[in-house]
Amino acid sequence: MGRSPCCEKEHTNKGAWTKEEDERLINYIKLHGEGCWRSLPKAAGLLRCGKSCRLRWINYLRPDLKRGNFTEQEDDLIINLHTLLGNKWSLIAAKLPGRTDNEIKNYWNTHIKRKLYSRGVDPQTHRPLKDSTASTTTVPPPNTSVLQSQITTSNKNTIINDISNGSFQLVGGYDNTKINVTKLVSEDSNSNSSSAVSSEETYHHQQLNLDLSIGLPSSTSHTRINTDKLKIEQLQGDEQQETKVVTTSHGLCLCYNLGFQSNQVCCCNKTIGNSITTTVADNNNMYRFYRPMDI
DNA sequence: AAATACGCCAACCGCTGCCAC
DNA sequence: TGTGGCAGCGGTTGGCGTATT
Structure with missing residues (x-):
């Protein structure tokens, strides 16, 4: 053997x-x-x-490696991506051109962890340190839109990926109580209308529930579907939610479930810049944003 | 000036997942 | 369908440079 x-x-x-x-x-x-x-x-x-x-x-x-110190913007981006992805260093590195997973991992362990601790934030859970210990025994009440992955790391609003590159967008506020999220909403979520408008809304939540799936498109031109499924498990009471792998004809997709309070069931397609975003709200009042990513 | 402690980071190790056969 | 080979990933380690005593 x-x-x-x-x-x-x-x-x-x-x-x-x-x-x-x-x-x-x-x-x-x-x-x-x-x-x-x-x-x-x-x-x-x-x-x-x-x-x-x-x-x-x-x-x-590699000739395309970036040398030198990390910038504040890179710091914030790493923190935000770690909030979403955890220790998926290769995925994080993929969003920072010129940086390697090893470099980011080392930087995280030597600088950012300390930075977060100094802010009173648990670098692993991204929750306030005093809440982190309690959170292991705290179960959110059912039927609430408690957002599970708390973003608590920066005082700046940060756009994790710009729209023009065809990936995804998250505008995050890091003041622990206020998170600005650009959300796409259907003009008439209960109708079959294909038209939709986008609006920006500010949500006030202490916790953000994000789960993410990444998958390659099920295009017929692809003989091999190399699906990289990333599952962030969410325990809501005893209920475990799993995000489906969602594909479009435009390449790798990211899907976010953002837990906003709404009874609306939305299913729309919206073009932003050169990319197409699909927003779906399921029966659990979870909005899902599908945005194609360049690969 | 020497000894010790500490921090950083390149490199290694072991595991996992995918693919071909 | 099972197995082996391979690439890639994440955790860990060890060596080197710097700071402190």
Whole structure:
């Protein structure tokens, strides 16, 4: 049983990379491109395992890497994305061009955690520290729109992704009591009208319930549906909600369930900029925003 | 100046999920 | 359908540089 090792460990170097090794790796990838990491070391004349080469390239040698300190904007974006995604460093890194998952992970552990603690916020739950301990035993009352993932990390409103890039939008207020959310509402949610208007509303909630699913489109042009399903489990009493993977014909989609108090059942399609957003409110009074993402 | 403590970050390890056979 | 190979991910570690005593 067990899997054979990815490389012959006794014949591979470990530890810090030398300049010569870096150059060999860079030159090889320049000529042959990325991929086939298992066979790359031998082909490139490196006494390294493929995983090591991949890590070195992705985290350090890639030409498009951004160097230098993180900006305040990047800080806020990381915090917001962590609120939504948790320790999904690769997903977070995907929204920060030039930054790697490893870099963000390290930065989170060395800087942002401390920053959040100094603000009295639990970096794992994004709840106030004194509430975090109590929250483990507190169950929200049923049939309320208690929002489960509390955003409590910044004093600034932040737009997590701009509309023009075809992904999603969240305008978040971090004053613990006020969250501004740009919401799409149906002009007549009870009719079959396809027309819809968007309006911006300010909601006053202490907690925000966000669950997110990501999936590739079920386009017929795709023979392989590589569905990356991310499920943020929500326990509301004993009830567990699961977000469906939603696909559109425009690529990777994000779906947010935002728990707003409303009895309206909305199902509309709306174009914002170059992208199409679908907003659906289900029977649990949860609005779902589907926004295609570039991939 | 030397010893120690601390912080940062590159790199490693082990696991998971996907794909091909 | 089951199994093995592979790439990718997240957690952890170890070494180096800097600050403090």
